[in-house]
Amino acid sequence: MDTRAPTAPELLADLAAAVGAEQLSTGDDDRLRHGTDESWHDPAPPDAVVYPGSTEDVVAVVRACAAHRTPLIPFGAGSSLEGHVAALHGGVCIDMTRMNRILRVSVEDMDATVEAGVTRLQLEAKLRPEGVFYPVDPGADATIGGMIATGASGTTTVRYGGTRENVLALRAVTADGRVITTGTRARKSSAGYDLTHLLIGSEGTLGVVTEATLRLRPTPEAMSAAVCAFPTLDAAVDCVIAVSQYGIAVARIELLDEASMDAVERRFELGYAIAPTLFLEFHGSDAEVREQAAAVGELAEEHGSAGFTWTTDESERRRLWDARHRAYEAGLALRAGARIFTADACVPISRLAETIKLTRRDIDEAGILAPILGHVGDGNFHVMFVLEPGDEEGLEVVKRLNDRLVERAIAAEGTCTGEHGVGYGKSGYLVAERGREAVDAMRAVKAALDPEGLLNPGKVLPDP
Amino acid sequence: MDTRAPTAPELLADLAAAVGAEQLSTGDDDRLRHGTDESWHDPAPPDAVVYPGSTEDVVAVVRACAAHRTPLIPFGAGSSLEGHVAALHGGVCIDMTRMNRILRVSVEDMDATVEAGVTRLQLEAKLRPEGVFYPVDPGADATIGGMIATGASGTTTVRYGGTRENVLALRAVTADGRVITTGTRARKSSAGYDLTHLLIGSEGTLGVVTEATLRLRPTPEAMSAAVCAFPTLDAAVDCVIAVSQYGIAVARIELLDEASMDAVERRFELGYAIAPTLFLEFHGSDAEVREQAAAVGELAEEHGSAGFTWTTDESERRRLWDARHRAYEAGLALRAGARIFTADACVPISRLAETIKLTRRDIDEAGILAPILGHVGDGNFHVMFVLEPGDEEGLEVVKRLNDRLVERAIAAEGTCTGEHGVGYGKSGYLVAERGREAVDAMRAVKAALDPEGLLNPGKVLPDP
Secondary structure: OOOOOOOOHHHHHHHHHHHOHHHEEOOHHHHHHHOOOOOOOOOOOOOEEEOOOOHHHHHHHHHHHHHOOOOEEEEOOOOOOOOOOOOEOEOEEEEOOOOOOEEEEEOOOOEEEEEOOOEHHHHHHHHHHHOEEOOOOOOOOOEHHHHHHHOOOOOOHHHHOOHHHHEEEEEEEOOOOOEEEOOOOOOOOOOOOOHHHHHOOOOOOOOEEEEEEEEOEEOOOEEEEEEEEOOOHHHHHHHHHHHHHOOOOOOEEEEEOHHHHHHHHHHHOOOOOOOOEEEEEEEEOHHHHHHHHHHHHHHHHHOOOOOEEEEOOHHHHHHHHHHHHOHHHHHHOOOOOOEEEEEEEEOOHHHHHHHHHHHHHHHHHHOOOOOEEEEHHHOEEEEEEEEOOOOHHHHHHHHHHHHHHHHHHHHOOOEOOOOOOOOOOOHHHHHHHHOHHHHHHHHHHHHHHOOOOOEOOOOOOOOO | OOOOOOOOHHHHHHHHHHHOHHHEEOOHHHHHHHOOOOOOOOOOOOOEEEOOOOHHHHHHHHHHHHHOOOOEEEEOOOOOOOOOOOOEOEOEEEEOOOOOOEEEEEOOOOEEEEEOOOEHHHHHHHHHHHOEEOOOOOOOOOEHHHHHHHOOOOOOHHHHOOHHHHEEEEEEEOOOOOEEEOOOOOOOOOOOOOHHHHHOOOOOOOOEEEEEEEEOEEOOOEEEEEEEEOOOHHHHHHHHHHHHHOOOOOOEEEEEOHHHHHHHHHHHOOOOOOOOEEEEEEEEOHHHHHHHHHHHHHHHHHOOOOOEEEEOOHHHHHHHHHHHHOHHHHHHOOOOOOEEEEEEEEOOHHHHHHHHHHHHHHHHHHOOEOOEEEEHHHOEEEEEEEEOOOOHHHHHHHHHHHHHHHHHHHHOOOEOOOOOOOOOOOHHHHHHHHOHHHHHHHHHHHHHHOOOOOEOOOOOOOOO
16 A cells, blocks of 8 residues: 555545445544544544445445545454554545344354444343353453454453354455355354454454354353462462363463552552452352362462452452453553553463563563553463553653563564454564564465455555 | 376476485375375375475475476375365375474473374374373374364364364465464464464465474363263254253263164174264363263253263273264174265254254165264264265265255255365365355465465365
């Protein structure tokens, strides 16, 4: 994309004709909102926003944009964190939120088909009475389409897998305006190239996902929660490794470091120790969750945990997990008007404690406030760098710290992003992580499926 | 591929120079063996076989073949079933079995890196003393590279996932002789396009896999087995649906239909009833496997099972599962000198009983011997059509029955292959299953990564 022509009036007319004038917006507020994510990245508004109501609408929009050689940026809830929705080269934002129908749910087959604009909590509300759930929980109330685009995962991935493990098939519109179906409702298939996984995590650069068939799970008969503090970060991580080696199927296992617990206690005064702490959740039958909790409790004690608090009571469970759920809010509250720069990396768990400790040393040397927490069962961790508004110098320091963190993760045989994706914020790390040859293969795939480079240009792949 | 030139003497000289003359073979026996799989498909021998010892050797072989525009067919154990290894357009078979080193195992991180020629049982023997295992079990002692190429799965997939869920990263040689690394050792990543999954199931048509990093699991503390017969196929399948809805994490749940049990009893006289039967395995702690077995036992009884035999004793467990493990042998024994045509399809489980019953009706009407069995927890089933040697008329009947079976599976929102792959035996079904548009997208990917069409030509994608 070397052209940055303003979107042509003829295109706007074509879009209005395609989806209806009331589903097209060029207002400043709407454009700004659609060029903005929840990160520190500068907004980059599109020239127009369209709101398709069907796959056929999406086809019409893609064809109109292709005819005018105009970029197209898919948009879900705008909750991404690496500039995924920024209209770097202008163009048209395609807001998928009107496509929010849950098309079918089968409890027998444990699957559902939804439109891309359905949100996580909307789906949860629909599924709960049926005794099933969709197990991918990235925290934000993202759209399912957005979660597919970024390859989202989260706190429950350690037990149920992330987006990659829970999507059976996609319906998507290709750059030339054709509709493809990438799979079936069969639980597994060896038929042809895996276009489903090719689209997952492709961030709208290979096609516009319009529908998804998802794998569901039965709501567990029982859930319990536990919290335990450890004398050191090493002890906490070693305990997690032991839990994994014993094959204890924890549903969630989250680490908050000392700085995170300090932020939480300052904000909410829950009475937890200021120490590296694990938050756990167990799913299963009554007997299973009791057995799992007892086994983890023993391992925690062996690893020096002073106390292991656990409960099967629902409100108590929520109270125990409150600190984890509100850690971001606690980080924000550390400084009045603060904003947060969230880092995301993932390493083999044997390298996790060392990676976090070196990162902590860098942070402390730089004198930055930055709680660290993570989906420790997967080796995935986040740093919440707390910045004062307008602190450009601090932002530069944080960017350098983030660079070091990513370099360190890659050196530890890990990845620059465990779950937030590449957007344009992390495309610069891709060659360092995967090598020139693999990135060239990705470029070949992109060129094959989007030869004009109109789908979310400037994202995922670094400029050549 | 419209050219079928015999492999040039110059190429053979280049190959001998690249990997050593002793690692190159043009003998008739060797060529025939490498053009033959375990299916009913006619053998198609390559012109030569090379035995690389390293990724660098593979690069040299790929480059030599590219320079001479000669097809290249990767070969593992030769245990595939849809003509994957047939040299349809001649060329060079690249036998990966010398690349059989297990490069590293980490029990802390629950992962291992192996060369593509390592076999499943070789890996199992190496991992067992470490208290871990690789959970994909397709039955055959396939190579890991072959299992990746076909996207293999099997009896344990219902609990642990198949190849797609258990490979973290691949090393592969592209058609132009470059080495790509498709992932890291991190448990998850959202960095760039998912080349790992693009290669899994691509049957050597997009690159030659040389190394894989695999996810491991801890050996369960306890295992138990159970067998239960049902009055009808519907009752057996309904019981499996109930097991799934209760979230009971069975490690294996296999269905043998009446004809399968009849074949087994004729052969081995194990004393089982001639009725639709489920074979189950449970993994977990002692308490977990007892609880799981008790829960499934209750469900089986509710669904009309006359008796539920279960055990935690190791030799008794093996005895119980004997019928399942030897079902193929029992099928072969139904006719002296028989050969078996194995069908493979996968449907949503709510459609499984109906699909099997209609298939059974067709089979009985045609008067063919054909036990049916399946990985019922995934909705995946196989028909073992028993044919007399040289019965060409019977083979034509079976092909028509197989067509009908596949049509029916696709109509039931399922797939023409749950786990055996496409090869050239099933490429004709791909458009019916996925649609012209999706197959065109696959073609675009193939053209991007193998523009000369030299990697295993004639496989996966149907002739245009």
